[in-house]
Amino acid sequence: MGNILTVKDVILAPGNGSFFYDDQAAIRAGVVSDGFCYRGTPVTPGFASIRMPARSLSLGLVLSDGMIIWGDMMSVQYSGAGGRDPLFQIDAIESFTRSVVIPRILSVDLSNFLDACSHVLAQHNGKRLPLAIAYGVSQALLRAAAYLSRTTLAEVICSEFVLPLPEKPVPIYAQSGDAREINVDKMILKSVDVLPHGLINSREKFGPSGETFRNFVRWVANRITEIGEPGYHPVLHFDVYGWIGLEIGMEPAKIADFICRVADDVPDYRLNIECPADFGSTDPQLDGYAEIVSLLDSRGSNARIVVDEHCNTLEDIRLFAEAKAAHVIQIKMPDVGSVVDTAWGVLVCKEEGIGAYVGGSCSETDLSARAAVHIAVATQADMMLAKPGMGVDEGISIIGNEQSRLLSVLNYRRSQNLVRNAEGTSG
Incomplete structure (x- = not known):
């Protein structure tokens, strides 16, 4: 050069x-x-x-x-x-x-x-x-x-x-914000892979004994059937911001019981529950989540626990992955810090058999979002967040288009290498 x-x-x-x-x-x-x-x-x-x-x-x-x-x-x-x-x-x-x-x-x-x-x-x-x-x-x-x-x-x-060049897209997860019903419709019409987040961050949205939340979960599943394309079958992912623990109680067995009831409401879907409880700091979160995961697994539930709070840095990710204290770990990129640590975080999850979710925040920028796509695709994460913003359309466009462009470039590279190799062989 x-x-x-x-x-x-x-x-x-x-x-x-x-x-x-x-x-x-x-x-x-x-x-x-x-x-x-x-x-x-x-x-x-x-x-x-x-x-x-x-x-x-x-x-x-x-x-x-x-x-x-x-x-x-x-x-x-x-x-x-x-x-x-x-x-x-x-x-x-x-x-x-x-x-x-x-x-x-x-x-x-x-x-x-x-x-x-x-x-x-x-x-x-x-x-x-x-x-x-x-x-x-x-x-x-x-x-x-x-x-x-x-x-x-x-x-x-x-x-x-030292990773192979990826060939497969990473499933995209969209978040609704407070405009739940309208944004769920947008996600379904655009056949998003994982939806809708839901922003269940208050007692009003969770409801007494969680009934408001359960009604919303059932409504999302019904809405998919009503307006989704034939054969469209997304993963259902809800972030409840610790409200299962706040409303139902902090005992892991009670939390697992409630999650099983929600999963039974939508038996045809894989159900992700993010932040079912906030135990206050990393060590209690680790112990509580490990027990909830073990209980759900022993019951054969189709629900998966996603950890976010108190699992921030690469060191935290390693702790939760090794302890099997989640089925899926959100690798929340601005909280992890260096994009190097995000890449390592995905690889640690894969090594431990834990789902790797390359996440982040609605408060990010278009530039950071596009960088996130390259990390997620290169490491072949299990899912990545449609970001930034809370408007749904913008995040799906920025993340989805960047992934499509990236995979097209990589496919082109592979085709050119095949041509060069063929020419070298024939020569």
Whole structure:
């Protein structure tokens, strides 16, 4: 390629996430909604109001040939909850990036992605970097490596992790937000692989003894039959934000009993239940979920437990996978940090026979969402989130189109290799 490309400068651009940051603790405590806002005082540190517009900070690597390569930093919707990093404060993130991260980037060798990430994202004063920074910087370094090698991001991951080039698409999971019925219809009409999330994040939505939630599950299954294409049979996935435990009780046996009843309501479907209970911290979550999983498995239930809260970093993912404390682990990319750790997280799940869900948040950006596709496809995760935003259509389009383009590129590469090999043989 001639001269070796280096990073000659780094530029920053403040921006917006695709949804909002919400104070989960305040919402769980029962604050009143007012239109799209919430009334009341925030509880989680850093929140000026219960719902705040999501922000992002883009980091651009100015290469020595003049090309500028971008990555986006941001946090998840429920920042500061479930053991996650605190709320994304753009001024603090920018200051830390300028003082600590940029000097490291200017001395990095872009040609080796894993080494570059290790160098730039190394601890500072004995502490890990803020995970939002690790997420955005690793995206930029991955794109730079792909630019240097003239390949896709997925091919860089396959090369660095010694994985075969993928051939199969990863199932896409869409989330409804509060506009449940309309968005469920959109998902069904678009034949989404996994749906609908449901946002069951309050007592009102869960209902006394969970009846409101159970009615919604039955309605989704019936709606699929009513308006879905013939043969369309998605996985049903509901995030209940700990409300089974809050309403039914925190005993794993009671939680398993309730989940079995929900599964019996929709016997023809695979049922994913995300965050059935929040046990408060990682160790109790690990023990409680392992017991719930064991009970469901012993009963032959078609329900699967998905862990999110208190399973954030790669270390957490490894703990839950090894303990069989979930059937599926959400690898929530901004909470995991570096995209390297997301890739490792999928591979750890696969090694332990646990489902790997490459997730994230509605508060992300189009740029981070497209990077997520390459990680999920390269590692052949079991499902990936349609993100960003809560409008359904946008996330399905961004994730679905990026996956389609990527698989077309990889198929083209394979066909060209076959032609070259045939020509070499005939020659």
